Structures are given as C-alpha cells and as structure tokens.
Amino acid sequence: xxxxxxxxxxxxxxxxxxxxxxxxxxxxxxxxxxxxxxxxxxxxxxxxxxxxxxxxxxxxxxxxxxxxxxxxxxxxxxxxxxxxxxxxxxxxxxxxxxxxxxxxxxxxxxxxxxxxxxxxxxxxxxxxxxxxxxxxxxxxxxxxxxxxxxxxxxxxxxxxxxxxxxxxxxxxxxxxxxxxxxxxxxxxxxxxxxxxxxxxxxxxxxxxxxxxxxxxxxxxxxxxxxxxxxxxxxxxxxxxxxxxxxxxxxxxxxxxxxxxxxxxxxxxxxxxxxxxxxxxxxxxx
Numbered sequence: 359x360x361x362x363x364x365x366x367x368x369x370x371x372x373x374x375x376x377x378x379x380x381x382x383x384x385x386x387x388x389x390x391x392x393x394x395x396x397x398x399x400x401x402x403x404x405x406x407x408x409x410x411x412x413x414x415x416x417x418x419x420x421x422x423x424x425x426x427x428x429x430x431x432x433x434x435x436x437x438x439x440x441x442x443x444x445x446x447x448x449x450x451x452x453x454x455x456x457x458x459x460x461x462x463x464x465x466x467x468x469x470x471x472x473x474x475x476x477x478x479x480x481x482x483x484x485x486x487x488x489x490x491x492x493x494x495x496x497x498x499x500x501x502x503x504x505x506x507x508x509x510x511x512x513x514x515x516x517x518x519x520x521x522x523x524x525x526x527x528x529x530x531x532x533x534x535x536x537x538x539x540x541x542x543x544x545x546x547x548x549x550x551x552x553x554x555x556x557x558x559x560x561x562x563x564x565x566x567x568x569x570x571x572x573x574x575x576x577x578x579x580x581x582x583x584x585x586x587x588x589x590x591x592x593x594x595x596x597x598x599x600x601x602x603x604x605x606x607x608x609x610x611x612x613x614x615x616x617x618x619x620x621x622x623x624x625x626x627x628x629x630x631x632x633x634x635x636x637x638x639x640x641x642x643x
Contacts, residue, residue: 372551372624377558381619384443385612395438396611402431403607433468435611436618437461440534443622463533471523471530478519521556524548530618531625539629547628555624562620566613573606 385392406424410416416424525548532539539547548555625631 370627372554372558372627374554374558374561377554377620377623377627378562380623381558381562381616384619384622385615391442392612392615395442395615396435396608399431399435399611400604400607402434403428404604407603429469429472430465432611432614433465433472436468436530436614437464437534439615439618440464440531440622443619444531444535461534464530467529467533471527474523475520478516520559521552524556524559525552527555527621528625528628531622537631548624551624551628555620558620558624559617562616563613566609566616570606570609570613573602573609 406428409424413420526541526544528544528547529539529541531537532544
C-alpha cells in the first residue's frame with residue numbers, strides 16, 4: 359500500500375455542488391460500465407431472493423446470515439466501483455486481488471460503517487419510536503412536549519451521527535485502492551470540509567433515495583408482496599415480485615455508486631493523492 363493518508367495543506371475547500379455533479383457524471387456516463395459492475399452483486403441478490411422464495415420458514419439467524427451476504431454483495435460492488443474510479447481501468451466481474459490486503463481492509467471498514475450507521479436505529483430510533491407509539495395509544499397528544507421532543511430529537515441525533523461518520527469515510531477509497539489511511543487520518547483530512555462532505559453525500563443520494571421509496575410504495579400498493587388466501591403465490595405474482603426486487607436492488611446499487619463517487623472526489627481533493635495514477639485523477643479536478 360502506498361502513502362497518502364495525510365491532509366494536503368494546500369487542498370481547496372470541497373465544492374458541494376461540483377462534487378455532486380461529478381458523481382452523477384461518473385455514474386451515468388456509461389450504462390455498460392454500471393451494468394458490468396453490478397452484474398455479480400445482482401446475481402447474488404437474485405440467488406438470495408430464490409432462497410427466500412423456496413424457504414419461507416427460515417430461522418432468525420438464517421435470515422441474518424442471508425442479510426450479511428446481501429451486505430457483502432453491496433460492498434463487492436463498492437470495491438469494483440472504487441477500483442474503476444481510481445485505477446481508470448475496465449470494470450471486471452471480480453477485482454484483482456479479491457482478497458488481498460486492500461480488499462480485506464475495505465470489507466472490514468465497510469462492515470463497520472454499515473453496523474455503525476444502523477446502530478442508532480436499533481438503540482435510539484426503535485426505542486424512541488416505541489415510546490412515542492405507547493404514549494400515543496395512552497392518549498398523549500402528538501404535539502405534546504414529550505412526544506414532540508422525541509420527534510425533534512431523533513432526526514437531529516441521526517443527522518449528527520451521520521455527519522460524524524462522514525468524517526471517517528475516506529478510509530474506504532484508501533483501503534480499496536491499497537493506499538495508507540487510518541480513521542484518524544480521514545478525520546484530519548476532512549477537517550474544515552466535514553459539513554461540505556456531509557451535504558454532498560445528502561444531495562447526491564437524496565434523489566436516488568426518493569426513487570427507492572417511490573418504488574417500494576408502488577410495490578406495496580400493487581400488492582406485490584401479498585400472498586393469496588392460502589399463503590401461495592401464482593407464477594405471474596412470483597415473476598412480478600422478482601422483477602421488482604431486481605429493479606429495487608439496481609436502484610440501491612446506483613445510490614451506492616453515487617455515494618462512492620462523492621467519496622472518491624473528496625479523497626482526491628482533500629488528500630491530493632492520486633497514487634501512481636496521477637493522470638487518472640485529473641478528471642476529478
């Protein structure tokens with residue numbers, strides 16, 4: 359792994375809208391490239407969907423294992439996308455090396471970020487949500503002080519937590535491309551640009567997230583996940599649900615690609631590091 363984990367003193371401020379525009383350009387300028395990078399992760403997700411279709415009575419831990427495999431599929435897509443953005447080479451179905459030093463570090467950081475992102479949901483959002491629901495059932499008005507405080511505190515706490523995690527996000531492109539950067543190095547590199555980076559993430563992913571919720575709402579409104587009276591589904595229902603699930607997964611991968619592209623732009627600008635492929639970084643400047 360090569361160096362590049364310290365902040366460049368002459369690094370400019372991270373441009374919010376410029377970073378977002380560059381991220382969208384990288385994602386959508388080549389549909390073939392996006393399809394190639396997403397082919398294997400989509401195949402893994404399709405296999406998981408078939409397993410869930412055939413084995414509807416899986417245990418709790420079996421579901422957790424399948425969910426972990428799905429998360430690893432997303433991380434594999436992220437590794438492919440990072441390698442393309444930094445190495446400026448054609449996307450391959452499998453990165454080389456898949457389990458090398460950089461890849462293992464990337465998967466480790468990716469899993470850590472995933473669990474940290476969901477940590478406040480399980481330990482903050484769910485308990486507060488249950489508390490607000492119980493107060494509502496007890497007749498406490500929605501706009502009362504207690505319930506209102508919960509509804510105001512929860513989004514603020516989640517946004518602050520995500521802003522905090524964004525400061526450490528530069529370790530992912532460094533690990534994926536076999537460069538040195540510690541979490542502390544990422545924190546230092548993003549000093550003075552933390553808010554810009556957080557807003558760039560939000561702006562880049564917001565349209566895709568809206569599209570995801572729209573797809574989910576459409577699927578639920580059309581009853582794609584509802585079973586028949588006997589708990590069975592027709593072949594047409596199964597095909598429709600499968601097509602919807604793959605489209606939803608592809609939309610998720612596009613969201614991941616946008617976030618990764620913003621991270622790549624931020625890494626290059628804030629560290630001044632393009633590694634041995636400096637020419638490839640000029641398109642981010």
